[in-house]
Amino acid sequence: MSRQISRFVVTLLVNVGFLAAAAAHDLTPPAWRGQPATTYQEWRFDTSANPAAPEACANPYGAPVANITVGRYGSGWLSQIPGLGSQRGYWDLGGTNGRILIDLPNCSESASHTDVWVQVTYFQDITKAPLVNVPAGQMLGSQTLTVEHVSTGGDWLLAQSIWRIAASPSSVQVDITTDVSWGAVIDQIVVDTICLPVPACDSPPQDADADGDVDLADFGIFQACFNGPNRPWRGSAPQRNCACFDQDMDNDVDLTDFGAFQARFNGPNRSPKQP
Numbered sequence: 001m002s003r004q005i006s007r008f009v010v011t012l013l014v015n016v017g018f019l020a021a022a023a024a025h026d027l028t029p030p031a032w033r034g035q036p037a038t039t040y041q042e043w044r045f046d047t048s049a050n051p052a053a054p055e056a057c058a059n060p061y062g063a064p065v066a067n068i069t070v071g072r073y074g075s076g077w078l079s080q081i082p083g084l085g086s087q088r089g090y091w092d093l094g095g096t097n098g099r100i101l102i103d104l105p106n107c108s109e110s111a112s113h114t115d116v117w118v119q120v121t122y123f124q125d126i127t128k129a130p131l132v133n134v135p136a137g138q139m140l141g142s143q144t145l146t147v148e149h150v151s152t153g154g155d156w157l158l159a160q161s162i163w164r165i166a167a168s169p170s171s172v173q174v175d176i177t178t179d180v181s182w183g184a185v186i187d188q189i190v191v192d193t194i195c196l197p198v199p200a201c202d203s204p205p206q207d208a209d210a211d212g213d214v215d216l217a218d219f220g221i222f223q224a225c226f227n228g229p230n231r232p233w234r235g236s237a238p239q240r241n242c243a244c245f246d247q248d249m250d251n252d253v254d255l256t257d258f259g260a261f262q263a264r265f266n267g268p269n270r271s272p273k274q275p
């Protein structure tokens with residue numbers, strides 16, 4: 001962020017005391033939130049505390065924390081600024097070295113992998129979108145949604161990204177860094193995780209209902225999992241079966257896995273084909 005922008009931020013700062021926090025921008029919660037082996041935490045940054053604990057948390061494995069580094073020309077924690085809409089309690093992280101590093105305990109026992117859903121609310125006008133990364137994770141999808149359009153210029157946006165860590169770690173990190181030239185202003189962060197167990201697949205794994213054949217009933221379950229390459233299987237699909245259908249272990253159920261299903265398909269009351 002330029003020196004001029006930083007001075008503008010400081011000049012317009014009003015009421016550095018606590019103001020009522022806005023509701024969390026939880027626009028894309030996962031369908032599995034609250035289920036066993038999941039965690040949920042949201043940072044609204046109601047105060048300038050650093051390290052920052054989440055204002056809301058459901059993590060049975062420990063206490064998550066966010067460590068905040070203010071970069072070049074950053075103004076740090078701000079309560080509210082006229083001209084930046086109705087949001088309250090955010091971090092002007094500045095440019096070079098601006099960062100929020102989140103560490104959260106995670107379930108890793110008997111888990112094949114961990115899915116991580118991240119939602120970051122940020123201001124975009126002169127400042128830019130932050131870079132979100134989950135170390136050791138593969139990004140499976142992302143989208144950007146509008147939280148608030150500011151009439152004087154700019155928007156509060158929410159960047160959602162979904163990640164998969166192939167070997168479930170005991171601690172998950174979410175690393176949020178700023179544009180080195182233009183900086184970033186972060187309002188809220190919501191992180192969900194789920195540990196998916198190592199599946200106990202039937203033999204063959206395409207026999208999803210375990211009735212000794214691979215038929216249209218199994219295909220119906222396969223369809224519920226199918227979501228194409230480099231995309232997680234659907235949230236409403238049976239997790240155990242989807243993991244079993246993923247024959248090439250690339251964290252999706254796609255046409256490659258459909259080929260493996262076809263090779264076993266032999267209709268009702270008949271032994272599965274031997275590929």
